[in-house]
Amino acid sequence: METGPEAAPGAIAPGGQRPDQDDLLTPAALAFLAALHRRFEPARQQRLAARRRRQAEFDAGALPDFRADTAHIRAADWRVAPLPPALLDRRVEITGPVDPKMVINALNSGASCYMADFEDSTAPTWANLVAGQRALRQAVAGTLAFTAPGSAGAAGKDYALKPFEQQAVLLVRPRGWHLDEKHLVVDGTAISAGLFDLGLFAFHNARALAARDRGPYFYLPKLQSMEEAALWDEALVQVESALGLPRGQMKATVLVETLPAAFEMDEILFALKDRVAGLNCGRWDYIFSCIKTLRAHPGKVLPERGQVTMLQPFLKAYSDLLVRTCHRRGAHAMGGMAAQVPIAGDAEANAAALQRVRDDKLREAGAGFDGTWVAHPALIAVARAAFDAHMPTPHQQHVRREDAQPTREDLLRTPRGSISRAGFDNNVEVCVRYLAAWLDGNGCVPIHGLMEDAATAEIARAQLWQWLHFGDTATAAGPRGPARAPLLLDDGTPIDFVLFERALIGLPGKLGGQDGIPGAAKLDAAIALLERLTRNDALEEFLTIPAYALID
Structure with missing residues (x-):
C-alpha cells in the first residue's frame, strides 16, 4: 500500500466540519x-x-x-x-x-x-x-x-x-x-x-x-x-x-x-x-x-437586458x-x-407570462431543438405542448438546418436598443436582491415574475459595469477614454456613478428595508459588494468568486 503525502486523503478545512457529513465524506x-x-x-x-x-x-x-x-x-x-x-x-x-x-x-x-x-x-x-x-x-x-415545517402548530x-x-x-x-x-x-x-x-x-x-x-x-x-x-x-x-x-x-x-x-x-x-x-x-x-469577453470594445455595449432576447x-x-x-x-x-414563474393573484400577468413561454418554446421547437429547459413545474405542460406539436418523434436530429450558415460577423453583431431608467434600476435591484439571498444561502430567487440565478445576476452586474465604465467620463480609468461621449438613458440622463449611487441609496427603502426580501439580513453586504465590484477598474470574472469569500 502507498504511504506518504501522495496517499493522504483530502482534509476538511476549518468551517467544514458538520456532524451529518461523515457518511458522505468517508x-x-x-x-x-x-x-x-x-x-x-x-x-x-x-x-x-x-x-x-x-x-x-x-x-x-x-x-x-x-x-x-x-x-x-x-x-x-x-x-x-x-x-x-x-x-x-x-x-x-x-x-x-x-x-x-x-x-x-x-x-x-x-x-x-x-x-x-x-x-x-x-x-x-x-x-x-x-x-x-x-x-x-x-x-x-x-x-x-x-417533511416541510408546519405553521401555527x-x-x-x-x-x-x-x-x-x-x-x-x-x-x-x-x-x-x-x-x-x-x-x-x-x-x-x-x-x-x-x-x-x-x-x-x-x-x-x-x-x-x-x-x-x-x-x-x-x-x-x-x-x-x-x-x-x-x-x-x-x-x-x-x-x-x-x-x-x-x-x-x-x-x-x-x-x-x-x-x-x-x-x-x-x-x-x-x-x-x-x-x-x-x-x-x-x-x-x-x-x-x-459582455465580459468584449468588455473593452466600446462598439459592443449591449442595451438593457429585457431587449436582449433570442430574436436578436x-x-x-x-x-x-x-x-x-x-x-x-x-x-x-x-x-x-x-x-x-407563476404570478399569484394576477391572472392577466400570469397568462401573459405563460404566453411568452409558449412563444419561446414554439420558436425553439420550430428551429429544430430536441428539447428545452424550464425553471418551474407549472411550465412543463406549456413547454411539452410546444414540442409535441413540432416533434412527434423522440428528437429532431433529422432536421439538419443546412440553411443555417452563421458567420463570425453574425455571432458578433451588436444588437440595437436603448437603456431606460427602469432597466438601469432593475439591474441594480436584481443584482442586490440576488446577492443578498445568495449570501444567505439561497441560490435561486423569484424576482418580478422571473426565477433569477447566478447567470441572470451576472448579466445585471456586468451590464452595470459596462454601462458605467463606458458611460461615466469623469475619469479615464479602465476601458473609458477621456474623449468618449457618455452613454445616456433613453430620457437623456447621463449614465454615471451619480445615477448608480442614487439607485443604491434608494433601494433599501424601495424593498422595505431589511424585512422585505429573502436574505434581508445580508442586504447591506450585498450593496457593498455590488458597489465595490462596479467601481473596480477591472470587471471581475465571476460574481460568485468574491461572494464565495463571504459565506461560511
Whole structure:
C-alpha cells in the first residue's frame, strides 16, 4: 500500500466540519477526491491561465473567431457515440437546486429530465453542498423523503418520490473549472469545486445508476475551449476507471454559455465524442459572457437586458449554429431556460407570462431543438405542448438546418436598443436582491415574475459595469477614454456613478428595508459588494468568486 503525502486523503478545512457529513465524506471518498485533485489540478490551472491569456488578447482589441488550427475537425465527417435510450427523448427538462424538497418535486414533476444543479442555482454553503449530495444519494437509492415545517402548530406537508419508472431522468451539473471548493483541501490547496461535486456524486451513485442504465449523466458548465472539454473527458475516464465502469459509461451534455465556446462547438463535441449527449443553449450565461469577453470594445455595449432576447440576430445565429452543429454530429441540441414563474393573484400577468413561454418554446421547437429547459413545474405542460406539436418523434436530429450558415460577423453583431431608467434600476435591484439571498444561502430567487440565478445576476452586474465604465467620463480609468461621449438613458440622463449611487441609496427603502426580501439580513453586504465590484477598474470574472469569500 502507498504511504506518504501522495496517499493522504483530502482534509476538511476549518468551517467544514458538520456532524451529518461523515457518511458522505468517508475516508475512501476523501481518498478518491484527493486522487482526482492530484491528477488534474495542474492541468486545471493551465487551462485557467490560458483563459486569462485569451481574455487579455480580447481586451487588447482582438475578437473571437473560428480556430484555424482546428479547421480539419470542423471539415471532417464524424459523429459522436450513440445516445443511450434514457437520453433519446429530452423534450422538457426542469432545472433547480439540490435541496430535498426540490429534488423530490423535480423528479416527480413529469419532466423528461431533471438537472440537479450544484452551480448557478445553488449557493455553495457547506451545509447546502452536504445536504444536496445526501439528497441525491437518497434519491438514487429510492429512500428520499421530506417533511416541510408546519405553521401555527399544524403538521408539515410530506414529500415522497414516485416509483423509479415514473421519475425524470437525473442529470447533475457540477460547478465550473474556475471555482474552488475551499472546504476540502488536498496538499494545502483547495480542490476544484467541479471535481468535488462530480466526484463525490459519482463515488456514491455511479455504480447504482449504471446498473439501471441511467448513466450517470452530467451537464458541464462554463467551458471556453475544446481543451477544457478534453480535460473533463480525462477526468471522467479516471472516475470510470477508479469505479470499475466501462469507458464512456458516464455521459455529458455541455452548456455552450460562453462566447469563445460558440466558435468551438464542433471541437467541444469532438473532444468528448465518446460520451457527449448534446449541447445546450445556455442563453443567460452566454449573454453575460458576450459582455465580459468584449468588455473593452466600446462598439459592443449591449442595451438593457429585457431587449436582449433570442430574436436578436446575434443570439439567433448562435442558437441556429448550435442546432446545425449538433445534428450534423448525432448529438442533441437543447434549448434554453424559461425563467418565468407563476404570478399569484394576477391572472392577466400570469397568462401573459405563460404566453411568452409558449412563444419561446414554439420558436425553439420550430428551429429544430430536441428539447428545452424550464425553471418551474407549472411550465412543463406549456413547454411539452410546444414540442409535441413540432416533434412527434423522440428528437429532431433529422432536421439538419443546412440553411443555417452563421458567420463570425453574425455571432458578433451588436444588437440595437436603448437603456431606460427602469432597466438601469432593475439591474441594480436584481443584482442586490440576488446577492443578498445568495449570501444567505439561497441560490435561486423569484424576482418580478422571473426565477433569477447566478447567470441572470451576472448579466445585471456586468451590464452595470459596462454601462458605467463606458458611460461615466469623469475619469479615464479602465476601458473609458477621456474623449468618449457618455452613454445616456433613453430620457437623456447621463449614465454615471451619480445615477448608480442614487439607485443604491434608494433601494433599501424601495424593498422595505431589511424585512422585505429573502436574505434581508445580508442586504447591506450585498450593496457593498455590488458597489465595490462596479467601481473596480477591472470587471471581475465571476460574481460568485468574491461572494464565495463571504459565506461560511
